[in-house]
Amino acid sequence: MSLQWTLIAGFLYLxxxxxxxxxxxxxxxxxxxxFFKSKFLQGLQKQAWFYFLMLLGILVLFLLDAIREMRKYSNLEAEEHGHAHLDREMQGSMRLFRAQRNFYISGFALFLSLVIRRLVILISEQATLQAQSEASMRQAQSATTAAKSLLAQRGEVEQNESNEAHDQEVNILKSKIKKLQEELTLEEKDKTALKTQADNLAKEYDRLAEEHSKLQKKLTISAQNDKKDE
Structure with a gap:
């Protein structure tokens, strides 16, 4: 294998x-x-496209040369088949084999160059998408945490407001109960006063009735005495 094809084969293995x-x-x-965005590769990034195109051009030239060699030795083998010497035929077959080998080496090297470039692009895009996804997840988590904290604060405010309203209602009810208790106390005092007054009136009535009875008795006795005197 010549030096240039040895280099291309080594490049293919790489x-x-x-x-x-x-x-x-x-x-x-x-x-x-x-790694792709390291300082070393970033320094080569400006010239990387030029080197890549130059590499593709070299591989295309070697591929075309291999195709030309294949066609050349294929035509010679077809023309001299059955008429050439055995050694010459073996040399032609060997050269055709080398041309085919060189064709596959250059073709696969060219194909893998495109594959590597595409893989690098896809890996970079995947890394970017992963970073964006992680950033979106962090934003969503922070938004969820903020929403939970706001809901908790709102719940606390509503709870405090409800507690204040409850306290106000309790105070109002307590004042009403106190007022009713005072009114009840006054009613009990009035009831006691009326009962005492009624008892006094009943005693006075009894006393007056007793005096009236006594007076009637006196009048009856005096009337009887007057009749006797007549």
Missing amino acids: EIAIVLLLVLPVASPKRWNS
């Missing part, structure tokens, strides 16, 4: 290792994103 690292759960998307 790409396979990178794809495995990106696909397997070696690190979280957040860590990969922090």
